[in-house]
Amino acid sequence: MSDASINASLREDEAEFGDYFALLKPRVMSLVVFTALVGLIAAPVSIHPMVGFCAILFIAIGGGASGALNMWWDADIDQVMKRTKSRPIPAGKVEPGEALNLGLALSGLSVVMLALATNIFAGAFLAFTIFFYVVVYTMWLKRLTPQNIVIGGAAGAFPPVIGWIAATGSMAVEPWLMFALTFLWTPPHFWALALFMRSDYDDAGVPMLTVTHGRKATRAHILVYTVILAVFAVGAAFSGIGGPIYLAVAAVLNLLFIRGAYRIWRRDEADSEADNFAVERGFFKLSLLYLFLHFGAVLVEALLKPYGLGGWG
Structure with missing residues (x-):
């Protein structure tokens, strides 16, 4: 050379x-x-x-x-x-x-x-x-x-x-409400990633839920955490960081998120791999939008408050 x-x-x-x-x-x-x-x-x-x-x-x-x-x-x-x-x-x-x-x-x-x-x-x-x-x-x-x-x-x-x-x-209480929103969102977000990335965590020896408890248990955990997250996320609309704009955004997003988690939960390993992949990946992509729009709604409420438009007045 x-x-x-x-x-x-x-x-x-x-x-x-x-x-x-x-x-x-x-x-x-x-x-x-x-x-x-x-x-x-x-x-x-x-x-x-x-x-x-x-x-x-x-x-x-x-x-x-x-x-x-x-x-x-x-x-x-x-x-x-x-x-x-x-x-x-x-x-x-x-x-x-x-x-x-x-x-x-x-x-x-x-x-x-x-x-x-x-x-x-x-x-x-x-x-x-x-x-x-x-x-x-x-x-x-x-x-x-x-x-x-x-x-x-x-x-x-x-x-x-x-x-x-x-x-x-x-x-104060308000920042911890924002903390909890992200904290409860994290498990279903990453478990969905672990589902459609298939063998990555197995190969690396990382004890993700998909590795230690299997895919069926992971799907159930996603649904449970998503329901808990939805209750909290919608309830936060009536706190100091919420308001009517946030409530509208949270209501729509959490209905979609629960629907996605339910679709993951009801899947079966006997279903085609392509179908499972599409459902899991779709939920993962929605989870990215989910957190951004919730915090975006909090931001809008905060920016409107000086004009008497944000929050619940």
């Missing part, structure tokens, strides 16, 4: 900016940013736009840091799973040590800067969230128990609480 060919090959294997950015799990980060923004705007205080921007920026960086540390620890199973084998570390683009250093550096930066930009309570809560996601969920629960996504899902539900604390410096 010529020197030119060797150099070209080396350039292909070298990490680019996009590879390091992929370590931050940008799609997950977008959810973190949006829910944190809703928590910040829904707070009953005014906040300087620059302070608000910095708060969301540092919360996003903290979320990205968690993603990098997650990829560092899970590199071995990411290499086995079809859904994750193209990530930067298993693909050989980024060294595990680089991901670890990036995650640690961004974690420290985000926590310190959020505390300086807003308040110490917000910085401390962001630090706790990173710790919960990386240590409690990734390092401990994920490979230990089929309840991994149930308990560990709390990490993804904390951003609106952090946004609220960044704005107010204190706790």
Whole structure:
């Protein structure tokens, strides 16, 4: 092989900016940013736009840091799973040590800067969230128990609480209602993914519910959690974060979500694989829209309140 060919090959294997950015799990980060923004705007205080921007920026960086540390620890199973084998570390683009250093550096930066930009309570809560996601969920629960996504899902539900604390410096019931919305949504969302990804978790040895209890039990769990989520989501319309707009959105979405969960529950492994795949994947896609529109409705209610139009007056 010529020197030119060797150099070209080396350039292909070298990490680019996009590879390091992929370590931050940008799609997950977008959810973190949006829910944190809703928590910040829904707070009953005014906040300087620059302070608000910095708060969301540092919360996003903290979320990205968690993603990098997650990829560092899970590199071995990411290499086995079809859904994750193209990530930067298993693909050989980024060294595990680089991901670890990036995650640690961004974690420290985000926590310190959020505390300086807003308040110490917000910085401390962001630090706790990173710790919960990386240590409690990734390092401990994920490979230990089929309840991994149930308990560990709390990490993804904390951003609106952090946004609220960044704005107010204190706790309240409302941000915990937003927390619960995401917390209860997480299990059916990920169990649907586990159903249509088939053997991924089996191959990786991750004790997801589909692996430890089977697909039939997973379908039943999805239905039960979806019903509980629907009761809570619609009930939240009559709280401080709700209003008629939120109620209308929640009523429609939860009827669709329960219908989707029921269709999954009544499926049978004797049904065609294509039919099962379509139902499960459809529910998973709906779950993405479900959370976005619920938080979008909370955001609209919050933005309309100064004009006397949001909430229940």
